[in-house]
Amino acid sequence: MTVPDLTDHLGYWLRQVSNHVSHAFARRLAAEDVTVAEWAMMRVLFGQAPMAPSRLADRMGLTRGAVTKLADRLIAKGLIARAANPEDARAQTLALTHQAAAFVPRLAALADANDAACFARLPDADREALARILKDLVRHAGVTGIAID
Numbered sequence: 001m002t003v004p005d006l007t008d009h010l011g012y013w014l015r016q017v018s019n020h021v022s023h024a025f026a027r028r029l030a031a032e033d034v035t036v037a038e039w040a041m042m043r044v045l046f047g048q049a050p051m052a053p054s055r056l057a058d059r060m061g062l063t064r065g066a067v068t069k070l071a072d073r074l075i076a077k078g079l080i081a082r083a084a085n086p087e088d089a090r091a092q093t094l095a096l097t098h099q100a101a102a103f104v105p106r107l108a109a110l111a112d113a114n115d116a117a118c119f120a121r122l123p124d125a126d127r128e129a130l131a132r133i134l135k136d137l138v139r140h141a142g143v144t145g146i147a148i149d
Contacts, residue, residue, distance in 0.1 A: 017118075025114040032107065033077070037148040039107050041070050042079060042096060044146070046104045050083060050093035061145015079103065 006012045026036050034042075044059050045051060051059075057067040071094050074080035079100035085091035096104070119127055 021114065021118045024118060025111065028110045028114055029107065032103075032110070034107065035073075037070055038074055038077075038079070039111075040146050040148045041067075041074060042100055042104050042107070045080070045094065045096045046101065048095075050085075050095035052085065052091060052093055056094060059146075060148075062148075074100075 022036065029036060029039055040060065041056070044056060053067050053071065054064055056071075057064045060067065062070075071080055071082065075082055079097055081095055081097050082092050083095070085093050119130075122130065
């Protein structure tokens, strides 16, 4: 029986690129004392009205427990505020603080710079084709969550 090499699988190469891009971005964010998961939550909340943790969990494809732990970390950093829901005192909402709202565009610039650096060697047409192919694969697989690890 012939067993193919790891490198014979497209998934292997996809994971190599994904790891490279993700780790490079995580290093950029670490310099700002933010994790990829924290960045993702802040980006989802950016420009939005205060949001129920359950809605945030749905938007991010995370469990409510994971959202609570992530929100707790961001609250401790002064980047998210938790408040009682004005429509239901038993419920809470999460929103970016003013500090975080000013911080998100700077972090978005880091994301842009990371993409530019990681994919610089590809001509524009290849980058566009790669984006189209990857988006098609994600849609076909029914992936709806935000990749944070």
